[in-house]
Amino acid sequence: METxxxxxxxxxxxxxxxxxxxxYEMTHSENSRRKWDxxxxxxxxLYEMGEVKLIPESAIVTAQDLLENQVWQTFIISIDDHPTSESDKMKLDCCHCELAVFYMILMAYGCDLDKELPWIREWILKHQLPDGGLNxxxxxxxxxxxxxxxxxxxxxxAILWHTDREFTEQEAVFLDEGARYLIEHRLxxxxxxxxxxxxxxxxxCFPRFFEYDILRGMSFLAEWSQRRSKALPVGLLTEGLNRLNTFMDEGGLRVGRQVFDPQGAWDGHTFxxxxxxxxxxxISPYLTGQLEQVIERLGPAFKKI
Known part of the structure; x- marks a missing residue:
């Protein structure tokens, strides 16, 4: 891909x-989580561009140290979940989507977080709601x-893309229920x-960080179908392609939204x-590549659109 x-x-x-x-700058909460810079x-x-290996190793080491030592490793739901010591009160309180993005960056780089920080995958799997999603x-x-x-x-x-072995029963249920949630909501x-x-x-939208767009959901369902040997929701993916039609041209898929839109909820400094x-x-080569993977999964069904 030419850059x-x-x-x-x-x-x-x-x-x-x-x-x-x-x-200090990388672990201090105001600097590490400052949107968007x-x-x-x-x-x-860099991760979303497929260039995660260009991240300096020193940054990866510090990021992993932050997750190990600077994050409160419990999602705060009840009063009993709050930290009590003064040192723990200084730690970052993460949410599901934020933690999953951090996890994917380090796993894609080659860190073995399931061995070194197993609490992250456990966190993700334990917070699925009865409807199949998370909040x-x-x-x-x-x-x-x-x-x-x-x-x-x-x-x-995080679970679908960064499991290089057979899924456990818990992971399989997590993914299947998540797919059900997306399908029931027609993305x-x-x-x-x-x-x-x-x-x-x-x-x-590109890059997305932890934001959502319809192609993100389509990409998950296409990969889930293949990895889990489940029926591809052809009609739903076809509907999604039709919804994206206005952003397509011969060169690829065009960016339609910025996550840091000054008129949006997350206005902030950029880089x-x-x-x-x-x-x-x-035209985004990164979004185009993801779209092409969905179309490839559809195969002959795409030609009928």
Missing amino acids: NQTILLAMEESINFLKSASK GFWWHMAV CDPEAYTHSRKSSIVSTLPPLE VCSKQNGTVIDTEWLKP PLLEAVSGIGD
Whole structure:
């Protein structure tokens, strides 16, 4: 895949930023999680570009140390889940989608987090709700019992994409129930009335971090079908392709949305690499590759569209 000069220079700048960041800067919560220019986000963009191996090893080591020593390893649902010691109160409180993104970056780099930090996979698997998804809002576990599509996809991806062995029974159920949740919601729709929950999800987004768009859900279902030997939801994927049609042209799939949209919920400082790969209307080779994988899974069914 050819990479233009602007992106190459921006990649180099992010790599240098990660090399030069001190351990204090990378573990201090205000700097590490600052949207969208903290060190995790530089690493996440490289990961989503398929360039995770360019992340400096020093940054990976520090990131793994942060997860091991600077994160409160319990999702806070009840009063009993809160840290009590002063040192524990200083730790980061993660949510499902955030933790799953961190996990995927380090696993893709080659870290064996299931051996070194087994609590992360255990966390992901234990927080599935009865409807098949997850929710980063603690009240969902004590009141509504309803999941969030946004909160659900990164944990599902973490288990699906980063298990290089046969799935355990618990993992298989987790993935199958997650797929059921997406299918019942037709990727973007309310189960109650069938309307699109958020029209922004119909716009291809890159990079996503832990945000959602319809292609992200389609990609999961296509891979889940193959890995779990389950029937491909052809009609649903076809419907998804039709919804994406306005963003397709002969060159590939165009970016339709920026996660850091100044008019959106997560407005904040950015950095050159994030801006270089997220131009609205630009053809994204990364989104195009994901779309092509979905189309390949559809095979002859795609020709009938």
